[in-house]
Amino acid sequence: SLVGEGIRPEFVAIVNYGIVGLIQLELGAVDKPDINPERALSFYDAHIKTSTTLMLAKNHDYGEAWRSMRVASYTDLILMKLSRVKEIEDHRGQVAVSEGISANYMDIVNYALFGIIKLSTEEITPTH
Template identity: 55%
Template sequence: MSATSQQYDAVIATCRELFINKMKDYGAAWRILRLPSLTDQIFIKAQRIRGLQTLAESKVDEGQESEFIGIINYSIMALIQLEKGVVEQPDLDVATATELYDQQMAITKQLMMDKNHDYGEAWRGMRVSSLTDLILQKLLRVKQIEDNAGKTIVSEGLDANYQDMVNYAVFAMIHMGA
């Protein structure tokens, strides 16, 4: 499990660096996005990955890795929005946004470590295409929960689904050698 933790951290370091650089370029403009908008951004990324996995050629010169990074970062943004709420104007500087990013990522990684212990690293035997399908399934669940005004009867909430999407995307990137 130590290898998994190290591989996970390496993937997250790449995602975190991009998050910080985009914060420097654009500020916290994403803070105005409502959860369904973030969910739709993740959906676009997951659909593109699925397309790349099934199409013979792609016309945009960006591969699966950049899309998985997008899924991870948009999911972390959604978790921050769940905690802090949506605002009308960007309200976070780079340092504060990075601190929130790190907090959400630490919680998400701990969930992965706990599940990974219980499931015996079963993800290592999975295909990247299956991880993509699981992300799409989680997205459909999130959309349904959003349509139900955030309420569930017996199921996990939005936060658990976003966390699972982060972890599936990290697993996919580890499989791809990122």
């Protein structure tokens, strides 16, 4: 299979979609590609760096609390953040607290990264 299946590849896809969302917020959405691959990778690298820097800062502040969480909890948090993005979009960006779509996308990326790390470091045992 050329496309990986399972939880880990889904988290990888979520990271990529989150970064694409951040790039679209910065550049605007288009119907056809309007940047070359090198420029796209440059934007991707910049946004993944910003997101992982935030992840490391939060990891420091919260003392690696994510390590004691279940992988399913990351999925729940990602779904909550997606719901929040939809709510912000429904209100055309008018929110009571100072959070925006980009902050939620970065959190989504980071929860997915936590899931990837957790799955990579944990021995998964069959339940049957």
